[in-house]
Amino acid sequence: MTEEAKTLSVPVRLGGGRGYRVEIGAGALARLGEAARKSLPKEARKVALVSNERVLKLYGERAVSSLKGAGLEVSHYSMGEGERFKTLRTAERVLEFLSESGLERSDAVVALGGGVVGDVAGFAAALHLRGVAFVQAPTTLLAQIDSSVGGKTGVNTRAGKNLVGAFHQPAAVVVDTATLKTLPRRELTAGWCEAVKQGAAGDLRLFERTKRFLKEESRRGSNRAAGANVVELDGGRDGELARIIAAQCAFKARIVAGDERESLKRDDARSRKILNFGHTVGHALEAVTSYRRFRHGEAVGYGCVAAGEISKRLGLLDGSELESLREAVALAGRLPSAADLDAELVGRALRKDKKAVGGSVRWVLLESLGRARVVDGREVPERVVLAAIRAALAAPPNPPK
Ligand SMILES: NC(=O)c1ccc[n+]([C@@H]2O[C@H](COP(=O)([O-])OP(=O)(O)OC[C@H]3O[C@@H](n4cnc5c(N)ncnc54)[C@H](O)[C@@H]3O)[C@@H](O)[C@H]2O)c1
Numbered sequence: 351m352t353e354e355a356k357t358l359s360v361p362v363r364l365g366g367g368r369g370y371r372v373e374i375g376a377g378a379l380a381r382l383g384e385a386a387r388k389s390l391p392k393e394a395r396k397v398a399l400v401s402n403e404r405v406l407k408l409y410g411e412r413a414v415s416s417l418k419g420a421g422l423e424v425s426h427y428s429m430g431e432g433e434r435f436k437t438l439r440t441a442e443r444v445l446e447f448l449s450e451s452g453l454e455r456s457d458a459v460v461a462l463g464g465g466v467v468g469d470v471a472g473f474a475a476a477l478h479l480r481g482v483a484f485v486q487a488p489t490t491l492l493a494q495i496d497s498s499v500g501g502k503t504g505v506n507t508r509a510g511k512n513l514v515g516a517f518h519q520p521a522a523v524v525v526d527t528a529t530l531k532t533l534p535r536r537e538l539t540a541g542w543c544e545a546v547k548q549g550a551a552g553d554l555r556l557f558e559r560t561k562r563f564l565k566e567e568s569r570r571g572s573n574r575a576a577g578a579n580v581v582e583l584d585g586g587r588d589g590e591l592a593r594i595i596a597a598q599c600a601f602k603a604r605i606v607a608g609d610e611r612e613s614l615k616r617d618d619a620r621s622r623k624i625l626n627f628g629h630t631v632g633h634a635l636e637a638v639t640s641y642r643r644f645r646h647g648e649a650v651g652y653g654c655v656a657a658g659e660i661s662k663r664l665g666l667l668d669g670s671e672l673e674s675l676r677e678a679v680a681l682a683g684r685l686p687s688a689a690d691l692d693a694e695l696v697g698r699a700l701r702k703d704k705k706a707v708g709g710s711v712r713w714v715l716l717e718s719l720g721r722a723r724v725v726d727g728r729e730v731p732e733r734v735v736l737a738a739i740r741a742a743l744a745a746p747p748n749p750p751k
């Protein structure tokens with residue numbers, strides 16, 4: 351596809367007539383300036399681009415020239431790379447930069463990068479002058495299908511991940527699917543695990559469609575040189591990739607529209623809570639390995655299988671559906687081994703998860719693929735949890751050979 355290729359447009363409709371669009375396509379960064387112009391106040395003059403060195407080097411020029419082309423004055427800030435820079439300290443530095451740049455109330459922050467950049471930049475945008483607009487230009491698969499849509503922003507503290515933050519919806523999201531071509535394989539696997547999660551938790555058709563796409567990718571991939579750590583999406587598949595990402599964004603948009611702030615009162619099958627499917631065990635796996643072994647999405651891959659195992663053991667989910675879920679996680683890519691981890695340790699760690707309400711874990715389980723049910727931890731026997739974790743960790747859902 352050329353830079354001129356058509357972009358897909360997914361609306362996110364929020365209450366009170368608010369909303370924004372997610373523009374998706376190969377080469378969409380060329381239209382970042384136009385998307386910003388259309389969505390920002392007409393008085394907007396300046397934008398502050400927040401990114402990191404790696405992403406700036408790869409895509410900074412394209413983003414900046416598009417923004418300048420739309421008549422915006424651009425300054426840029428490069429934050430440290432990776433989760434360990436998702437801190438209040440970094441947010442403070444970004445805030446200082448926004449002040450130094452003279453960013454006014456009608457101006458905006460643009461986040462160019464993965465979920466870490468998006469979360470920190472969005473958080474700084476929520477705080478600067480009590481809130482300026484921000485535009486997301488996500489460059490990882492996880493950010494493109496999940497974190498850039500929905501308005502959750504924030505940082506980690508010593509007490510845990512994402513414990514400090516704000517709801518601050520973007521004014522626009524521009525997803526350039528061509529940026530995925532430079533994304534390391536593991537980051538891609540992590541993103542696909544979250545894609546499988548979204549389908550499994552709330553939309554059977556999305557689940558099946560994502561699985562079909564991954565099957566085809568895996569068929570083509572097996573013909574490619576082994577060991578390549580960079581994604582080589584075939585030219586002809588660009589269109590389908592953009593459509594899958596659009597479908598994933600549309601799903602996330604639907605859930606967010608119905609429960610923008612993840613209401614404490616809601617725990618039905620359409621509530622924002624269901625997006626935590628796979629995250630209870632996933633977070634525990636990250637914690638017991640000190641956040642070093644797994645990419646977040648990889649841990650969620652195991653977490654989805656574990657939650658599926660619990661669902662089956664409680665008689666909620668059919669065995670063949672659990673098998674289908676396992677297959678989908680396997681198709682997302684190879685996960686680091688977890689066979690050496692102690693299930694009891696994981697079980698203890700998950701009881702500390704912050705998603706606990708009133709002191710007990712809230713499990714997101716499955717009644718069927720595409721239909722989740724939130725279950726109070728007290729209704730799930732400890733031995734079931736442990737057996738499910740053991741089953742999920744012992745047989746890593748690795749890609750079919
Ligand atoms: N706000 C939300 O709703 C939400 C939802 C899910 C996850 N998150 C957050 O997102 C974060 C994870 O995001 P992530 O998985 O995108 O990780 P990340 O932002 O750390 O990016 C992963 C790595 O890829 C690099 N990178 C980014 N784009 C690239 C490209 N196109 N080519 C090559 N390298 C590239 C980054 O520099 C980084 O090293 C976590 O902090 C998580 O809490 C937020």
Ligand SMILES: [Zn+2]
Binds near residue numbers: 647650
């Ligand atoms: Zn996640």
